[in-house]
Amino acid sequence: MMTERTNGGRRRRDELAAFLRSRRERIAPEDVGLPPAPRRRTPGLRREEVAQLAGVGVTWYTWLEQGRPINVSTQVLDAVSRTLRLDTVEREHLYRLSEVAAPPEPDVVSALSEDVRAIMDRLGPLPAVVSNARSDALAWNDAYATLAPWVTGAPEGERNSMWQFFTLPPCCNPCSNLDEQVAENVAMFRYRYVRNRDDPEFQRLVERLVEASPRFAELWRNQDVAVPQPCQKDFLYPKAGLIATRTTGFDVSARPGTRLVVYTFVDDGSRANFERLLADPTLARPDHTH
Template identity: 60%
Template sequence: MTSAETTTGGAARARTGRSPRRRTELAAFLRSRRERITPEDVGMPPGPRRRTPGLRREEVAQLAGVGVTWYTWLEQGRPINASTQVLDAVARTLRLDGAEREHLYRLADVPGATADDEVRGLPEDLQAVLDALVPMPASVVNARSDILAWNAAYAAIFPVVQNVRPCERNSMWMAFTLPPCCNPVTNLAETAPGLVANFRHRYSRHLDEPGWKDLVRRLQAVSPEFARLWASHDVALPGSSTKVFRPHAAGEIRTRTMNLDVSASPGARLITYTPTDEESRERIAWLLANPEAAAADHRH
């Protein structure tokens, strides 16, 4: 169980202790959502015959990247407190729609959390659009920079996206917390000021939302560079930028980014990474043809 998964102290106990009925409703709601998803729905083998329908608790915990004990306690309605980022990961794993996510946050006593542009689902055809863009890398993020979907070319140049815990699959978090051995972006020192300035521009619309405040607080705590840039209060409109990747199995890949709004999902952006030279295009093609080489060679 991590600090992101639960908080302790009198304040947390007082808040959760005031609503035992909500905890009972939360337990029943989570069980019902878990039981409607089959292992096949999430790409897992069906395994031996199951006593109950749907996923097991430990499978939900594994897919969401949270502790089994913590998720079990959450589903049992115990008086624990969860961060919005971890609840987001659980919601994605259980495939909750916008109304269901808002219901989850309210039952979990998350103050101020609503089904806003951060939690609406993506159009069902969007993954097909991403896949059709291959060999051009592309991803979809929300306003808070959570990575919601990507294609094979993006995974080839940024393989860690497939292995990181869902609750940490956020481009700001990965940019400022991944160690150099696992961060394929080589020009972060050049692009970081713009990343933070653009993020602050989006943050101004979500000042009172717990998920945003929690992300900024955690980034300031773990990344002195982010804390320094955040303290500058620089703000910038989103725009194109040059991003340079160096996956461990290939040479330098230079790209130019472009952001396109996804009108069906307010707050979501489709980001494309166009290679700027022939060598970069050839290296992406090689990584796609050799997926075993593109995969990360170790984990932390």
């Protein structure tokens, strides 16, 4: 086991060195305001030039590129990222190779490609939502907004299906099979959590859920984990009827950890009830307020 960890650390350091070297070699001195140097053994910037432009010590940057065990802050990595003109994916890659907590996610909503938005819209009556690993709803089509207005209409910061599942009062929670699905949903949620343990927002969400929901806290303590897979989610709106669906997730390659979740109807009755709801979204409104 120790040998595996040692080998893994060596491979990470080698990859970090190769990555940083390749990024600085693609930048010409004149690209960053430095005078061109005709006699260079290798293309691109030298280590000392990267250090100077990033505002860090030459020795420190050399050790970073060599993968030595040094203290690395997010501020310094951001400075190196800007100097090397890293894009969002490259910046995140640098963080992971440096074994520093991943940087905050960029504005995924604005970064979603027009293709993804077009796909959601063309799905027509099938509800679809783009979610991140935390189950935040980032973008959705009209059908999803009709099926889950308690998610899309929630205040910013609470448009999260897990949060809504566990904090909505029972009288206002339309998830009729929640008791059957809740243990599996939490197990799949833990699967994504473990793979994003460096995300402070994910950690805060879990802490909030544990505090807000005794049921979630109980299931979280069980330590169950399951690979995300299609599952059945049933929604009961008394004025529209039961809408039984199956969810299927598709990874969005433009942003790792982001997925397009599509809801299909289990039977014709569910499809008809949803069409009724789609024609009159007010049927999803509860008959009381809190």
